[in-house]
Every structure is written in structure tokens, then in C-alpha cells.
Amino acid sequence: MFQALSNVLLPVMIVAGLGALLASRMQIDQVTVSRITMYLLIPALVLDVILQTPVKAAEAGQLGLAFLLTMGLSLALGWLIGWGRPDAERRSLSAAAGIWNSGNMGLPIALFAFGDRGFDQATVVFLVSIVAMYIVGPAIYGSASKSGQKYGVAGILKSVFRLPTVWVALVALGLRLLNVPLPEGITRGVSLLAQATLPLVLLSLGLQLGAGGWPPLNRRVWLASAARLIGGPLIALGVGSLVGLRELPLAVLILSASMPTAVNALLLAQEYGGDSETVAGVVLVTTLGSVLTVAAVVALLPGLG
Incomplete structure (x- = not known):
């Protein structure tokens, strides 16, 4: 476990920790950082990985289904943990347990744990998670946003296809299926942007955590945190084995499912009228607790990967 902490988690903790320190000392425009990451760097990473990755379509589909x-x-x-609680809190507990950080933490940890092959497959998981998150958010809350807008099927589809990552992924898949090469100058520019993605997403994670206060913690928050950090990888092990994943793809799925609750889950709760304090508490507990639980998962996975 010490080796997992030092070789895999320590680089992530250092970069994210510096971001948190920076946010605690000075005002940082987090909206701009998030927009650069979401609308420029992540699409570049997705384009680069889809065009370069050796992951086969059938394997990617199997991994996406398992996710x-x-x-x-x-x-x-x-949802079960929130049984008997107010509706907003129950929905928020469900989202906190089911939306995890497969990007900011999942991608770099997969790279450090499994190398380039694991990183390629973790990017497939991340791409599926982006689309799923923006479907689950409106669907699970099923209520009006702050603007009073109702989010039905049309609203959900609009929120998904508003993301440049989805369009870039579709274009990249088309280019790959048709075997159409891009000019070398374009691919080099895309690769440069892709290489900047992981450091900036980790800094962004640290900035978000460093700027937040200390939310109230209660028994439901601790239970949801346990569901995320312990229940997540156990569910992934069972589901992955059931759908036929073996070795590295199974290990990548389990590692992804062991990640803490995503900060985006908090943003979704704020947007769609959920219990944001409950989600903030789960984000805080799982992010801190994942230092030990993710290290334990990484230490136990070599036999699979």
C-alpha cells in the first residue's frame, strides 16, 4: 500500500494540493479554469486518445456498458441510503454515491497505475461518464433548476449535445472508422493540448476543494461516502466479471469506481435544486478518505491488470 501511495497517489496529491493551497491564499477565477478544461483541453484529449488508442470498438463498448x-x-x-429522508436529500445522496471523479483523479491515477494502456481505457470510461453524468443530473433530480426551467428529455439531450467533447468524440470516431488521417501539424497541436489536460484538471480539483468551506457532516453523509469508496469498487468487480471483463479492463473499471464523488455532482445539485450541502459533505469525506481507499484498491489490483 505504501508503494501505491508514493508512486500513484502522491503525484496526484501534490498537484491537487498545490491548487488547494493557491485557492486558499488568493482569489482564482475557477470558472475560467473550468471552461478552459471542459471546452478545450478535454476535447483535445478525447480526440487524441480516440485517434491514437489501440482500444478496440468491441472492448470499448463492453467497458462502457459495465461502467x-x-x-x-x-x-x-x-437512493437506499436516503430512505426516509426528504426528497431533495435522498436524490442528492443517490447522485453523490453514483457520480464519481473518473476525470480529475481517475485519469492520472490510471496512468500512474497501469501505464498508457490503462490510461487509454480509462479515457473510454471518462468519455462515457461525461455523457452519463449530464443525463443522470437532470433525470435524478427531476425538478426545476434555479432559473425555473423544467428538464425533460429534450432538455437533457440539449445539455448533453451542448458539450464539445461529445461532438469531438463523434467526429474522431468517424475519422477512425473511415481511416481518414489528419495532417501531422494538426495532430501535433492536439497532442500538445492533450498533454496539458491532466495537470490542469488536477489543479482545477485542488482549486475547487481549497475554495470550499467545511460542510456539515451527518450519518447519511458518512454512509454515502462508504457506499462510494467501498461499495463502488465492489459493485464494479461484480458487474465487470458478469459482463465478461478480464484483467486490465476489469482493473480499470474497478479503479474508476473507487474514485471519490465528483465535484461536478455538487455543481449538478446546485443547478437542479438538490441538497448541495449533503453533496458537498460527501465530496469532502470521499476526497479525503480516497487517499487510503484508492491506495488499497491499487495495491490489490496487480493480479487483475
């Missing part, structure tokens, strides 16, 4: 099933069961587990 969606794992996410669905995690959402259901969070």
Missing part, C-alpha cells in the same frame, strides 16, 4: 451498470447500481445504493 453504466456500475453507475446505475451505485445510484440505487445511494
Whole structure:
């Protein structure tokens, strides 16, 4: 476990920790940082990986299906934890247990743990998670946003296809299927942007955590945190084995499902009228607790990967 902490988690903790320190000392325009990451760097990373990755379509589809099933069961587990609680809190507990950080933490940890092959497959998981997150958010809350707008099927589709990452992924898949090469100058520029993605997403994570206060913690928050950090990888192990994943793809799925609750889950709760304090508490507990739980998962995965 010490080796997992030092070799895999320590680089992530250093970069994110510096971001948190910076946010605690000075005002940082987090909106701009997030927009650069979401609308420029992540699309570049997705384009670069899809065009360069050796992951086969069938394997990617199998991995994506396993992720969606794992996410669905995690959402259901969070819903059970919120049984008997007010509706907004129950929905928020479900989202907190079922939406995890497969990007900011999942990608770099997969790279450090499994190398380039694991990183390629983790990017497939991340791409599926982006689309799933923006479907789950409006669907699970099913209420009006701050603007009073209702989010039906049309609203959900609009929120998904508003993301440049989705369009870039579709274009990249088309280019790959048609075997159409891009000019070398373009691919080099895309690769430069892609290489900047992981440091900036980790800094962004640190900035978000460093700027937040200390939310109230209660028994439900601790239970949802346990569901995320312990229940998540156990569900992934069962689901991955059931759908036929073996070795590295199974290990990548389990590692992804062991990640803490995503800060985006908090943003979704704020947007769609959820219990943002409850989600903030789960984000805080799982982010701190993942230092130990993710290290334990990484230490136990070599036999699979």
C-alpha cells in the first residue's frame, strides 16, 4: 500500500494540493479554469486518445456498458441510503454515491497505475461518464433548476449535445472508422493540448476543494461516502466479471469506481435544486478518505491488470 501511495497517489496529491493551497491564499477565477478544461483541453484529449488508442470498438463498448451498470447500481445504493429522508436529500445522496471523479483523479491515477494502456481505457470510461453524468443530473433530480426551467428529455439531450467533447468524440470516431488521417501539424497541436489536460484538471480539483468551506457532516453523509469508496469498487468487480471483463479492463473499471464523488455532482445539485450541502459533505469525506481507499484498491489490483 505504501508503494501505491508514493508512486500513484502522491503525484496526484501534490498537484491537487498545490491548487488547494493557491485557492486558499488568493482569489482564482475557477470558472475560467473550468471552461478552459471542459471546452478545450478535454476535447483535445478525447480526440487524441480516440485517434491514437489501440482500444478496440468491441472492448470499448463492453467497458462502457459495465461502467453504466456500475453507475446505475451505485445510484440505487445511494437512493437506499436516503430512505426516509426528504426528497431533495435522498436524490442528492443517490447522485453523490453514483457520480464519481473518473476525470480529475481517475485519469492520472490510471496512468500512474497501469501505464498508457490503462490510461487509454480509462479515457473510454471518462468519455462515457461525461455523457452519463449530464443525463443522470437532470433525470435524478427531476425538478426545476434555479432559473425555473423544467428538464425533460429534450432538455437533457440539449445539455448533453451542448458539450464539445461529445461532438469531438463523434467526429474522431468517424475519422477512425473511415481511416481518414489528419495532417501531422494538426495532430501535433492536439497532442500538445492533450498533454496539458491532466495537470490542469488536477489543479482545477485542488482549486475547487481549497475554495470550499467545511460542510456539515451527518450519518447519511458518512454512509454515502462508504457506499462510494467501498461499495463502488465492489459493485464494479461484480458487474465487470458478469459482463465478461478480464484483467486490465476489469482493473480499470474497478479503479474508476473507487474514485471519490465528483465535484461536478455538487455543481449538478446546485443547478437542479438538490441538497448541495449533503453533496458537498460527501465530496469532502470521499476526497479525503480516497487517499487510503484508492491506495488499497491499487495495491490489490496487480493480479487483475
